[in-house]
Amino acid sequence: MQRTLTIAKREFRGYFNSPAAYIVVCLFLTLMGFFFWNPFFLINRASVRGMYDLMSVLLLPTAPALTMGLLAEEKRTGTIEILLTMPVRDSEVVIGKYLAALGLLAVLLACTLAYPLSVSTLGNLDWGPVLTGYLALLLEGGAMLAVGVLASSWTDNQLIAFFTSGIICFAFWIISRFLPFIPQGAASVVEWLSFDYHFQDMARGVIDTRDAFYFLSIIGFSLALAFRSLESRRWS
Amino acid sequence: MNDVMIEADGLSKRYDGVLALDKVSMQVRQGEVLGFLGPNGAGKSTTMKILTCFTSPTEGSAKVNGCDIVTDSLGVRSAIGYLPESTALYHDMLVLEYLEFVAEMRGIVGEDVRKRVKVVVEETGLGDVISKEVRTLSKGYKQRVGLAQALVHEPPILILDEPMSGLDPNQAVEIRDLIKDIGRQRTVILSTHNLAEVQVACNRVLIISKGRIVADDTPDGLRDRAGKSRCVVTVQKQGSEGFAKQCEAAFAGIAGVDRVRAIDSGSEAELSFEILPKGDDDLRPAAFKLAVDKSYTLVGLRREGQNLEQVFRELTTGEGATEGAAS
Structure with a gap:
């Protein structure tokens, strides 16, 4: 456990040692500002409802960008050799790195609190759905990051990791849009599998443990696979 | 005898059907500085990666400090300090940060982290660069940081993969002397293809060629062989x-x-x-x-x-001096 935190701490600091994390965060916030305020005054209502959809789209490229280097870069440079010959379990390495990415996601989400705060000065904002909305973002973002860590464990090339996890997350996000073309029986299954189906519930202000369970299982499953993939170097 | 620190028994390793290591067995006793000598691709690094639990053998078993490399890999990894061939360090960290990170990962806690880091910084002569970023260091200093991270938890066993490669002669001598110093209290395996280093730093030499051990002797003994x-x-x-x-x-x-x-x-x-x-x-x-x-x-x-170089060439190319002269 101690080692997991040591790794998480190092990775989290590492984000701020390079400009990459700043660029990603700035880009995220800039795009968000642009797309949020444009329709806001058209609708003319003190609501941040549209913000969650926007952020969930923006997370699609952001999450893979945050995770792509976590394991791939260690493999490329060879630092993984020192890391994995320390007395640390592979699972501790994977979880430590994941926690660092989750930490940065939390920072990113905290920055966006400026939106509900400023909206609340313009009108009467209902904070209940804001809270569940952020919970939904944290869970969906967390699932995307876990997929990102998994993709990063498959390759030693950051770009490949970025696109692999980007494509997987995009697929999970978009499938709910294809429901009309899917046969009746399969549709409910596909719908259940999609990120958006579970996300929308929570963004609307409904907390359903099944939705949370869905995202948590994606996280658990991805990290377990990443752990296996790291371990596979020892399979003879 | 109870002072066997490393014991390998019939280690083989196959990469995609290619046999990189062919039934390597060896014993290393406490206090020995073992030179692992061989041409590139002979299996030195593979052996070291197996002993440090970075990868597993296809066949065979090994014990390091009494712990099995497969069933008790955490025990093995606690007992070793390892400097891989690439000396890949986290370039974005300061030297001090990096060593503290390694110390914490190695299970050192609280006050002891600073104390231990201070000791290895002195041992490896890193005092001047401690607040520099790792990426800005010269190759020689990076190598020292690599050694420092391998030493920070006072491991009884050190495994160093080509610790002196890529250094200029002065740096190489410094690192070699450092290793010699370190080796007084510990068991050390170091690999190299530079024979002069082995002659000076090691008290036992294993020559490995094409995945097999072809000689196991003292540096003097090997020279006597050449006669x-x-x-x-x-x-x-x-x-x-x-x-x-x-x-x-x-x-x-x-x-x-x-x-x-x-x-x-x-x-x-x-x-x-x-x-x-x-x-x-x-x-x-x-x-x-x-x-x-x-x-x-x-x-x-x-x-x-005759120097070790000739012995080495004879043993690793498979042609004795006699045939060499005749051809």
């Missing part, structure tokens, strides 16, 4: 076509000569011959007299012991 000293004579070229052949025959006629071989003199105008004695006689006086008698213009005459 005889040789005499190298250089003369100026003279007119006639067959002069080289004549010379060779003449030198071969000296009493006590085993064989003569023309070697590269490094100059168009000169001819060099290597003369090997049957026993361990000094052939220089006889060669000099012969040159005077035949009125050869002698420009060089020296006697040298």
Whole structure:
């Protein structure tokens, strides 16, 4: 456990040692500002409802960008050799790195609190759905990051990791849009599998443990696979 | 005996069907500095990666500090300090940050982190660069940081993969002396393809070639194997076509000569011959007299012991000196 935190701490600091994390965060916030305020005054209502959809789209490229280097870069440079010959379990390495990415996601989400705060000065904002909305973002973002860590464990090339996890997350996000073309029986299954189906519930202000369970299982499953993939170097 | 720190039994490793390591067995005792010698691709790094639990053997087993590398890999990894061939460190960290990170990962807690880091910084002479970013360091300093991270938790066993490669001669000597110092209290395995390093730093040498151990001896023992000293004579070229052949025959006629071989003199105008004695006689006086008698213009005459390099070449290319001379 101690080692997991040591790794998480190092990775989290590492984000701020390079400009990459700043660029990603700035880009995220800039795009968000642009797309949020444009329709806001058209609708003319003190609501941040549209913000969650926007952020969930923006997370699609952001999450893979945050995770792509976590394991791939260690493999490329060879630092993984020192890391994995320390007395640390592979699972501790994977979880430590994941926690660092989750930490940065939390920072990113905290920055966006400026939106509900400023909206609340313009009108009467209902904070209940804001809270569940952020919970939904944290869970969906967390699932995307876990997929990102998994993709990063498959390759030693950051770009490949970025696109692999980007494509997987995009697929999970978009499938709910294809429901009309899917046969009746399969549709409910596909719908259940999609990120958006579970996300929308929570963004609307409904907390359903099944939705949370869905995202948590994606996280658990991805990290377990990443752990296996790291371990596979020892399979003879 | 109970002081066996590393024990490997029939280790084999196959990468995609290619046999990189072929039933390597060895024992390393406490306090030994073992030089692991071999050409590139011989299996040195593979052996080290197996012993440090970075990868697993296809066959065979090994125990490090009494822990099995497969079933108790955490125990093995707690007992070793490892410097991989790449010396890949986290470039974005400060030297101090990096060493503190490693110390924490190695299970050192609280106050002890600073204390231990301070000790290894002194041991490895990193005092001047401690607040620099790792990426800005020279190769020699990076290597020291690599050594420092391997030492920070005072492991009883050190495994160093080519710790002196890529360094300039001064740096290499410094690192070598450092390792020699460290080796006084610990068991060390270091790999290299530089023989001079082995001669100085190690008290035992394993030569590995094509995945097999081909020699296991002390540096002196290996030199004894090569045995005889040789005499190298250089003369100026003279007119006639067959002069080289004549010379060779003449030198071969000296009493006590085993064989003569023309070697590269490094100059168009000169001819060099290597003369090997049957026993361990000094052939220089006889060669000099012969040159005077035949009125050869002698420009060089020296006697040298066979060095490890020749032994190494013989053992790893599979051709003995005899066949080498005949061809």
